[in-house]
Amino acid sequence: MKLLGALQQALGDQLVLTGERIPTKARSDSSHTGHHLPMIYIRPCSVEEISKALRVCNSYRNPVVVQGGMTGLAGGANPDPNDVVIAMDLLSGVEEIDTAAGTMTVLAGTILEVAQKAAEEAGFLLPIDLGARGSCQIGGNLATNAGGIRVISHGVTRDNVLGLEAVLADGTVISSLNRMQKNNTGYDLKQLFIGSEGTLGVITRAVLKLKPFPVHRATALCGLNSYEDVVALLRQARKSLTGLSAFELMWETFFRFSCQAEGFEIFEADYPFIVIIEQSGETVGLEEFLSAMFEEGLISDALIAQSEKERGRFWKIREGLSLGALPRLIEYDVSLPIGVLDLYAKEVTAALETEYPGVHVSVFGHVADSNIHLCISAGPIDASAEHRINTIVYERVRQHRGSISAEHGIGTLKRDYLIYSRSPEELEVMRRIKQVLDPRCILNPGRVI
Ligand SMILES: Cc1cc2nc3c(=O)[nH]c(=O)nc-3n(C[C@H](O)[C@H](O)[C@H](O)COP(=O)(O)OP(=O)(O)OC[C@H]3O[C@@H](n4cnc5c(N)ncnc54)[C@H](O)[C@@H]3O)c2cc1C
Structure with a gap:
């Protein structure tokens, strides 16, 4: 194969892997949607080697896929069988x-x-x-x-x-x-x-x-009874809590699932909304702030972490890694105006429950950034059901004029839905920029646009 020979000549045999020398982790990012190993897997150690590899691939018009830590959730780093992968792990320090x-x-x-x-x-x-x-x-x-x-x-x-x-x-x-x-x-x-x-x-x-580097850090979990209270608490925290460094919201289904999976018991009562709130910096004052919010009736219960271990437990609940055990889990990261996040979550959950009785819908996220994650498991579904679920989730994002991806990106998995959040004119400008910088379309082709 001429391409392989040219890459070996440019980089040496050690950095250019094929066949069984390609690590299996190259197959998929953390969305677990990748199915193929690439044709060639390159591990450059320097910028010059990356430049040489791209020059060769460009001259052969061969697609190249860049792989970082493979924790992406949009399928962007998943290779096709004819791709050359550039793995970045050796260019480190x-x-x-x-x-x-x-x-x-x-x-x-x-x-x-x-x-x-x-x-x-x-x-x-x-x-x-x-x-x-x-x-x-x-x-x-x-x-x-x-x-x-x-x-x-x-x-x-x-x-x-x-x-x-x-x-x-x-x-x-x-x-x-x-x-x-x-x-x-x-x-x-x-x-x-x-x-x-x-x-x-x-x-x-x-x-x-x-x-x-912040001198102090204090973390608390708070139980709240309404979404209006969540928004009011956020407004107050932004106004009067110096060094507010995290404000993450968990809806009840997610919180209960994550606590049970981790074996944690946090509150005696159930709350529809649970907020993790963190303060970092030179000053302390989280306890006083929470007492004031309790007096105002915005929060119904609160626990301040008394140790790093307890703080770690709070964040473990929020990270929700136990959701990964659910069958055919589909993860979404949408953003919408803060005021409509709960309405949106309720609309999507109701629509899904109507079409897929027994569906699991967990909602949590970076509510202060207008960004929530939905994790949906409707059992062993086929591709057309997955498309239907995507449509339910994204159609309502479009109605509320939100974004189908707040942080994970478009990759391959959301490409067909980009039109829900971007106009034809915007997409055309993106295509023109791509054409100028990569006229042969070798870099991550089929991703994003
Ligand atoms: C448990 C968990 C928690 C997460 N939490 C968050 C979160 O809170 N917020 C968030 O935004 N994301 C989150 N993610 C998603 C993911 O971690 C991020 O998208 C991360 O930035 C991807 O980095 P990576 O090195 O793993 O990239 P990869 O998965 O390897 O690649 C992602 C994309 O970037 C491209 N790419 C990688 N390296 C380069 C490079 N050097 N040059 C050009 N292109 C490159 C790839 O081709 C691909 O398209 C989470 C993922 C997991 C598994």
């Missing part, structure tokens, strides 16, 4: 922490948790944080513009990036490693690559913003 500027320069294959620990050792907080921190990579976080649990205080990944380096489909290296907060010198090219899910270039390096 924190290159520099600039303590004066509060920045970190990091290679794209670095595991998020490794970068977080390096920042912490230098006395800083790397604000990007999500449940998959132990496996996902910085490059994957940028490519998907990941959200996570600190968006309320630090924004999404995009808000924490100062500079970026990427390799285009033809091998050109675009080094936009800006380190300054202010830089208005023409188009902000890094923004094109952030959130483009590997369709416009392979991200190889990033300059990230660091924040002071």
Whole structure:
């Protein structure tokens, strides 16, 4: 095969794997929807090697799929049998922490948790944080513009990036490693690559913003009786709780399922809404805040974590990994205006229960960011039932003028539904940008658009 020979010549045999040398993890991301191993699996160690590999693939017009930590949930990193995979794991390491500027320069294959620990050792907080921190990579976080649990205080990944380096489909290296907060010198090219899910270039390096590491952290679980109370509590927390760093909502079905699966007993009574609220920074005051909210009647019960272990238990409930045991689980990450999130959840649940009696619908999420996750299991369903469920979920997103993906991205799984959230004109501009940067359409083809 000419392509294989050309890649081996450019990179050497060790980095170019085929057949049984390709690891099985290359088959699918965490959506578990991938079915094929790629034809060729490359593990470059340097930006130059990525550039060489892309130059070869581009000349052969062979599709390339970029694989980071494979924790994505949109099927974007799943290969087809004729694809060349570029695995980013060897391009890893924190290159520099600039303590004066509060920045970190990091290679794209670095595991998020490794970068977080390096920042912490230098006395800083790397604000990007999500449940998959132990496996996902910085490059994957940028490519998907990941959200996570600190968006309320630090924004999404995009808000924490100062500079970026990427390799285009033809091998050109675009080094936009800006380190300054202010830089208005023409188009902000890094923004094109952030959130483009590997369709416009392979991200190889990033300059990230660091924040002071918080001295105190306090976490509480609160039981509430109405969604109006949840929204009022959020408004009050934003107004008067200094250092509010997380505000996550769990609807009752999800909370009960997750607690039972983990073997935790939290409250004596059942509440329709449970909020996890966290305060980080120089000051403490969560207890006083919660007492005031109790007096106002916004919360009916609250527990403040008394140890790191208890705090870990609270977050374990919220992470809800036990849902993975449900048959044919479909996960959604929609965003809608905060005021309609509960109405939307009720509408979708009612529609699903009518068509699929006994369906499990868990709802939870980053309500302060207008973003909720729905986890739906209707038993062993076929592809047409899955399409029907997608339509029920996304049609109501369109009616409320929300977004079909708040954070996981479009990948392959949501591509056919992108039209629910983007206009034909917007899609046309996206296609034109893709055509300019990747005219032979070799990079992650069929993803996003
Ligand atoms: C338990 C769990 C919790 C999660 N929680 C959250 C959450 O709170 N918020 C959230 O936003 N997401 C969440 N996710 C989804 C996922 O972790 C994120 O999308 C993450 O950013 C993906 O990173 P990755 O390195 O695993 O990327 P991959 O899964 O390997 O790839 C994702 C996409 O990015 C592309 N890509 C990867 N690396 C590069 C690169 N260097 N250059 C160009 N393109 C690249 C891939 O081709 C693919 O299209 C969660 C997933 C799990 C399993």
